[in-house]
Amino acid sequence: MKFGIVVNEGPYTHQAADTAYQFTKAVLEKGHEVYRVFFYHDGVNVGTRMTVPPQDERHIQRNWSELGEKYKLDMVVCIAAAQRRGIMDENEAKRQGLDGDNIAPGFRISGLGQLIEAGIQADRLVTFGD
Amino acid sequence: MSILHTVNKSPFEKQTLNSCIAHALDGDAILMVEDGVYGAIDGTAAATQLAANKNISIYALGPDLNARGLGEAKLVSGLTIVDYNGFVDLAVEHDKTQSWL
Numbered sequence: 576m577k578f579g580i581v582v583n584e585g586p587y588t589h590q591a592a593d594t595a596y597q598f599t600k601a602v603l604e605k606g607h608e609v610y611r612v613f614f615y616h617d618g619v620n621v622g623t624r625m626t627v628p629p630q631d632e633r634h635i636q637r638n639w640s641e642l643g644e645k646y647k648l649d650m651v652v653c654i655a656a657a658q659r660r661g662i663m664d665e666n667e668a669k670r671q672g673l674d675g676d677n678i679a680p681g682f683r684i685s686g687l688g689q690l691i692e693a694g695i696q697a698d699r700l701v702t703f704g705d
Numbered sequence: 706m707s708i709l710h711t712v713n714k715s716p717f718e719k720q721t722l723n724s725c726i727a728h729a730l731d732g733d734a735i736l737m738v739e740d741g742v743y744g745a746i747d748g749t750a751a752a753t754q755l756a757a758n759k760n761i762s763i764y765a766l767g768p769d770l771n772a773r774g775l776g777e778a779k780l781v782s783g784l785t786i787v788d789y790n791g792f793v794d795l796a797v798e799h800d801k802t803q804s805w806l
Contacts, residue, residue: 576797583806590739590769591713597768601789607797699796702804705713 578602579697580612581690583704585620586635587628592621595703596638603646611649611693612639614682616704619662622652624679636679643681650682651689707732709799713806715743716751721805723754731760734795736787738766742773745780752781766792 580599584591595612602609614621626636643650652662661677664684668676678684694700710729716722722744725735735755737744744751745765755763767786770776777786787795796802 578796594713594738597789598792601793605790605793607793699802701711701796701802702806704804704806 576699577608577610577697579610579693579700581693581700581702581704582612582614582618582621583616583702585617586626588617588620589705591703591705592618592635593633596635596642598701598703599648600642603642609646609648610697611651611689612643613651613653613690613693614656615653615690616656617660618704619652619657619660622650622657622662622679622682623677625677640680640682648681651685652678652682653690654684654686657684706801707734707799709733709795709802710735711802711804712737712741712744713739713804715740716749717743722751725803725805726754726758726761729758729761734762734764734799736764736766736792736795738769738792740773742766742769742775745770745784746775747779747781755781756783764791764795 580595582595586592599609621636621639628634663673663676664678665676667684710725712722712725714721729735742765764785764787767788
């Protein structure tokens with residue numbers, strides 16, 4: 576079965592970012608397909624590679640990147656939410672005249688249309704947030 | 706057409722569990738996750754409401770119960786404890802998932 580996942584909360588602020596990760600991992604390990612993971616609102620903060628949590632603590636961003644790499648996930652960060660919170664890929668940073676980008680491996684920046692499409696294409700759309 | 710409702714707020718904090726119970730129809734399931742698992746404690750107003758809905762299946766996420774020290778003895782009867790795999794199965798078994806945030 577095809578799943579779409581929506582993550583509306585940032586890492587280390589609300590458990591939703593953790594629940595979303597554990598759920599997505601379980602979906603994939605059970606052999607289902609994840610059509611797309613869409614990071615929206617504060618959820619876009621999962622998509623920065625600049626997070627450095629203490630070494631003995633779970634690394635939410637890296638966990639997502641590794642899951643994305645293992646299962647070739649399409650992990651999309653909402654562009655409008657990302658720009659407000661300073662999440663940039665190379666193109667966006669250049670377009671905005673900024674001195675660097677910070678998007679994490681496996682993530683890409685795109686628009687809300689990607690969420691709508693995931694809602695249409697996936698058999699189940701599951702939202703995690705506060 | 707059945708719906709899996711997920712509730713992630715404590716009934717002592719927000720009214721989402723009440724709203725969810727009021728909207729859920731026969732054949733639906735309610736899964737309590739995160740702070741929502743406080744709704745699974747027996748002897749509360751929420752527990753009485755949950756028990757009154759015989760045709761709605763009630764679930765709680767085990768890892769979140771454990772993280773909050775809620776052992777099975779403290780929980781409302783008729784509740785099924787699931788892990789993340791069980792959460793996925795519930796999402797598959799029901800036509801839609803509604804997250805009460």
